[in-house]
Amino acid sequence: MDLHSFLRAIPKVSLHCHLEGSVRAETFVELAGKHGVELPEGVDPEDPYDYPDIYGFLNVYNLVGQSVRERDDFRRITYETLQEAAEHSVRYREMLWSPMDHFQVGVAYETAIDGIIDGIRDAQSDFGIECRMIADINRMQAPEAGLEMVQHVVDNPREDLIGIGLDYAEADYPPERLWKSYRLAERHGLHRTAHSCEDGPPRNVETCLELLGCERIDHGYLVLGDDDLVQRCADEGVVFTCCPVSTAWVYFDDDLANHPIKDMAARGLKIMLDCDDPPMFKTNPSNDYIVAADYMGFGPADFRQFVLNGIDGTWLDEPTKRRWRLEWSREIDELITQLDDGP
Numbered sequence: 015m016d017l018h019s020f021l022r023a024i025p026k027v028s029l030h031c032h033l034e035g036s037v038r039a040e041t042f043v044e045l046a047g048k049h050g051v052e053l054p055e056g057v058d059p060e061d062p063y064d065y066p067d068i069y070g071f072l073n074v075y076n077l078v079g080q081s082v083r084e085r086d087d088f089r090r091i092t093y094e095t096l097q098e099a100a101e102h103s104v105r106y107r108e109m110l111w112s113p114m115d116h117f118q119v120g121v122a123y124e125t126a127i128d129g130i131i132d133g134i135r136d137a138q139s140d141f142g143i144e145c146r147m148i149a150d151i152n153r154m155q156a157p158e159a160g161l162e163m164v165q166h167v168v169d170n171p172r173e174d175l176i177g178i179g180l181d182y183a184e185a186d187y188p189p190e191r192l193w194k195s196y197r198l199a200e201r202h203g204l205h206r207t208a209h210s211c212e213d214g215p216p217r218n219v220e221t222c223l224e225l226l227g228c229e230r231i232d233h234g235y236l237v238l239g240d241d242d243l244v245q246r247c248a249d250e251g252v253v254f255t256c257c258p259v260s261t262a263w264v265y266f267d268d269d270l271a272n273h274p275i276k277d278m279a280a281r282g283l284k285i286m287l288d289c290d291d292p293p294m295f296k297t298n299p300s301n302d303y304i305v306a307a308d309y310m311g312f313g314p315a316d317f318r319q320f321v322l323n324g325i326d327g328t329w330l331d332e333p334t335k336r337r338w339r340l341e342w343s344r345e346i347d348e349l350i351t352q353l354d355d356g357p
C-alpha cells in the first residue's frame with residue numbers, strides 16, 4: 015500500500031468542516047435555481063467554486079447559504095457531505111454550521127436543524143458515520159445577533175447539537191465581543207470552540223481559552239508568535255483543528271511547504287487535520303492529509319498521532335474516547351505494516 019492509499023484508509027475524526035462549505039457544486043446550482051437565487055456575473059454555473067480571491071469565495075459562500083432554505087435542502091446537503099466523509103474513512107464528525115446565514119433569508123432555526131438531523135440519521139443508517147453539530151456565530155455581525163442565535167439554540171435543544179463556534183473574518187472582530195454568547199452557551203451545557211489566530215494576534219487564543227471557555231481552537235496558526243502561549247497550549251494539550259489546503263490558499267500564498275502547521279507540530283502543539291470547506295477549496299477529507307504528507311514531510315507515525323489528537327479533541331464521553339484510541343491505533347498500526355516502504 016502506498017502512503018496516499020494509507021491516508022485514505024485510516025479511520026478519521028473530523029472536527030473542522032463547515033456544512034455550508036461542503037455543498038457540492040451541482041447541488042448548490044440546483045438549489046439556487048429552485049429558490050431563485052441568481053448567480054452574479056463572474057460565477058460560472060459549470061464551476062461556481064472558482065474565485066480569484068477570498069472576497070470571491072465569501073461572496074459564493076453567502077450565496078450557498080441563501081440557497082438552502084427548506085428542511086429537505088438541509089437534509090440533502092448534510093447527507094451528501096457525510097457520504098463523502100464516509101468514503102474517506104471519516105467515522106465521526108462534529109460539523110460546524112452557520113444558522114445566521116440562513117436567518118438572512120427567513121429560514122427558521124428549527125427548520126434548519128431538523129433537516130440537518132434528518133440528514134445525519136439517513137447518513138448514519140446508510141454509511142455508518144456519526145455526526146454532531148456545532149452552531150457557529152458570524153462574528154462580523156453585531157454581538158447581539160450572536161447572542162440571539164445562541165438563544166435559539168438554547169430554546170430549541172436537540173441532542174445532536176452539542177456546541178457553539180465562532181467564524182468569519184477575525185482581524186477587526188476580536189473574540190471578546192462575543193463573551194455574552196459564550197457565557198450563555200456555557201450555562202446551558204454547550205461545548206465551545208472558536209476560529210482563532212488565522213489572521214488575528216496570539217492573544218485571541220488566550221481570550222478564547224480564558225474568557226470564552228473554549229475547549230479547543232479552530233486553526234490557531236498565529237499563536238506561534240507568542241512563545242509562552244505556545245508552551246502553555248502544549249502543556250495543557252489544547253487541540254488545534256488545522257486545515258492545510260484552505261488556509262494555504264487564503265493566508266499563506268498557497269505555500270504548503272512553509273505552512274505554520276509544520277512548526278506547530280514541531281513545537282509540541284496538539285494538532286489534528288481537517289478539510290474546512292472541501293468542495294469549495296477543491297479538496298476532500300483525505301486530500302488534506304495527503305498534501306500534509308507531500309509538502310510538509312509528515313509520515314505515518316505523525317498521522318497516527320494526528321488522528322489520536324482528533325479523538326482527544328472530540329466532545330465525546332471519556333470511555334468512548336478511550337475505546338476509540340485503543341481500537342483505532344490498533345487498526346492504524348495494522349495498516350502501517352502494509353505500507354510498501356514499511357513503517
Ligand SMILES: [Zn+2]
Nearest residue numbers: 030032209290
Ligand atoms: Zn473553518
